[in-house]
Amino acid sequence: MAVRRSSIVAIIVVIVGLLAFNLLKSGGNLGNFGITVLSGLFQGMLLFLVASGLSIIFGLMDILNLAQGTYFMLGAYVAYDVQHAGGVVDLTSVVPDPNLRFPIAVAAAIVVGAALGVVLERGLLRRLYSRPIFQLVLTFGVSLVIIELIKFIWSTTPYSWTEVFGLRTQTFELFGQGFSVYRLFIIGMGFLLIIGIALLLRRTRTGIIIRAGVEDSAMVEALGINVRSVFTLVFTLGCAIAALGGAVAAPFLGASSSLGNAFLLQGIAVVVLGGMGSYEGTAVGSIMVGLAIAVAQDAAIGTSFSVLPSITPMLVLILILLLRPSGLFGNTR
């Protein structure tokens, strides 16, 4: 309990420190401050969509899924393709309304992510459960294969999102500064997902099995539960959530073949600083790193320190690990 309290203190200190720095730096300009906070939450939620899958899969199955970022990227490509004209699937004549096409595009990304998740777990990973190093190599290899397939299908040129739809273009005003409604939508969706997964873990039998499996999956199996089917479920869910992340990020970030690795690395930083396998740690860690990136982006404007935002996740990780070597909510195991 004391350990938990010290973690919570560390979280509050870091977040308050970041916000105070930003407020001071912007000279008390609430508009700028508000935008930084919202932008931080937005980036934190995108990170959570990659990191939550990484964290639960690692916790339950002891597998670091290096293909997680690739599923994010794949989600972005699928959503882009379905939304825009002239892709592999062209829905523009069937569903002419882009507002309607967007949820279809997101759903398509989730389905593709989940399907490839099942294939990877059932078809390949399952054979390697007793060989951790092989699993790392396998998920890394699969991510390379998917990246090359994506280049083959969609070419190597990055896409930037051109389709205009309602949610994407509306803005609202906060302390005199405009902010995209779409980003707010992602923040809201992220929070709902954080709560939804927490409820799944806390309130359902499947959740109890997952939490027990994180501690000791062999014992769960000895109680008469087919742990491998739970592994498949969790792995599929993790991949589907990553693809969802890519799909909702695409209107902002577009789709490019470097998207996956950027998010994977930040995602791993979040999982480690949150405490390997801890769901709460991942949720809090995502928001913390998202805010730190946003503050760094704001601080780097007009300086020659343009690299600052991209190294920020690692700086936060180092800081937290110095304070708490097993991460925010990690067990020392």
Next chain:
Amino acid sequence: MNNILEVRDIHTFIGQFHILEGVTVAVPQGSITVLLGRNGAGKTTTLKSIMGMTPPTRGSIVFEGQSLVGKRPYSIAQMGIGYVPEHRAIFKELSVAENLQIAERHKGDLARKADLIFELFPDLKRLYHLPGGSLSGGQQQMLAIARALVPDNRLLLIDEPSEGLAPVIIEHLMSAIRKLAEQATVLLVEQNFRMASRLADRYVIIDEGHSPASGLMADLRQDNEQIQRYLGVA
């Protein structure tokens, strides 16, 4: 007498180590049978082999007429075997209630067994909503046994229940195990010879991966030479 479980000449490897080199154990229906032997003799591996957690490479294991060899642990458990491992393996992050709920095989198992469980282990009622990790060693052992009682298991495999516990708690556990033996057959691993000899009807000695002797506990108590030789206690 009818045997609920028959383990015949099993060989089990862990990694490259040949741990069991031909172990045979017969467990009569309704009995309390104990596996005796020194540390590292292969008692725990015998239980794990029955559960399919360290599957044997040779030999047969038959439970109620059905072979267990080649089955995964979860389907072995589903046939009606409860496993209480060494060091208890309580889920520390889960509450006592959740530790019991997870063992349900059918909806309502826990509700039906709650009276029996709280009669055997009244402490668990008070601790019901606390995390498993906050329980003392004795309480965790009680929870581990209670967990095996939630579904309708006909055979319970209990590994070293007295390990690291105070004598008062061991007494309490012994009476609980005696009571639950009225509902299910028990196969026990126990280092504590005094406890084992007071509890069990039958014994099987495991020594260096073999099972050189077995029989009625009443006979073993008289046989000091046998006890000296395999257990090193008088």
